[in-house]
Amino acid sequence: MELSLTADTTRRQAMRLLTDQFEEAGIEDATIDARLLLCAAAGLDHAALIRDPDLPLEHHADQLMEFAARRLAREPVSRIIGAKSFWSFDLIVTPDVLDPRPDTETIIDAALDLLATRQSEPLRILDLGTGSGAILCALLDCFEQATGIGIDVSKEACAIARENLNLCEFSSRGQIRNGSWEAARPGPYDLIVSNPPYIPTRDLAGLDPEVRLYDPALALDGGADGLTAYRDICALLPELLSPGGLAIFEVGIGQGPDVAALMGAARLSKIACRADLAGVERVVLGWQP
Numbered sequence: 001m002e003l004s005l006t007a008d009t010t011r012r013q014a015m016r017l018l019t020d021q022f023e024e025a026g027i028e029d030a031t032i033d034a035r036l037l038l039c040a041a042a043g044l045d046h047a048a049l050i051r052d053p054d055l056p057l058e059h060h061a062d063q064l065m066e067f068a069a070r071r072l073a074r075e076p077v078s079r080i081i082g083a084k085s086f087w088s089f090d091l092i093v094t095p096d097v098l099d100p101r102p103d104t105e106t107i108i109d110a111a112l113d114l115l116a117t118r119q120s121e122p123l124r125i126l127d128l129g130t131g132s133g134a135i136l137c138a139l140l141d142c143f144e145q146a147t148g149i150g151i152d153v154s155k156e157a158c159a160i161a162r163e164n165l166n167l168c169e170f171s172s173r174g175q176i177r178n179g180s181w182e183a184a185r186p187g188p189y190d191l192i193v194s195n196p197p198y199i200p201t202r203d204l205a206g207l208d209p210e211v212r213l214y215d216p217a218l219a220l221d222g223g224a225d226g227l228t229a230y231r232d233i234c235a236l237l238p239e240l241l242s243p244g245g246l247a248i249f250e251v252g253i254g255q256g257p258d259v260a261a262l263m264g265a266a267r268l269s270k271i272a273c274r275a276d277l278a279g280v281e282r283v284v285l286g287w288q289p
Helices: 011-024 030-042 046-051 058-072 077-081 102-114 134-142 155-167 201-206 228-240 256-265
Strands: 083-086 089-092 124-128 147-152 174-178 189-194 241-250 269-275 281-287
Touching (some): 011 030, 011 058, 030 046, 030 058, 077 083, 083 134, 089 134, 102 269, 155 174, 228 256, 256 269
Parallel strands (some): 124 189
Antiparallel strands (some): 083 089
């Protein structure tokens, strides 16, 4: 069935038509995607959509048709509207940065839990492979006296991260550096976090089209076994982590034991894994003695 929207199509009708089309195409969260695209095309918030569902689309119909066609081509909603919700923020997202995932919030949850007694301290935070700056912004929000540095090898990603720090009003406490992992020097840092590239090169071709076609390969390709970035980062941990400092890394499915072993080789202690809300082992953490 071909999607057809006109100026007379109501918001309620558009929601139903888009949802049906997305479900037929096998798109997960079809109703949520339909709502987000409708609100973005018509300049609405969710409350306005609920309050006036029977108003016609009017001149917004063409824009919504374009958005729907892009989603049916498996372009992520965040790429279409240029923004993604993460933690308590709506962040700028472009083709130059990884699309922030809800699973990554597991890093923030772990940091809040394990450093609960230090939330009012002026901690130094390091985010390696910062991308959009999503993790750094969330941590600066949670630790109100902290300062943070985000490192990324992509100049374009660094530009977006700076925009997001400014958007979230953290520019005075956050800094973005363009470069390799070594750009983090000098330390030490009280908290080091990273969501590095961890997909084995051979697996890239089998990723969902939303990821394979629209996330930057630089943020995905973890080398032959997916562990290249972890090896490089763990080699720096003894130098970069302060005594009693905490490192938290996101990992791919099944990578927890390997990353834990790398942390152990870096002489971290009390190494542990934590699962995300779906029960998938999502982060590995360890402490500097």
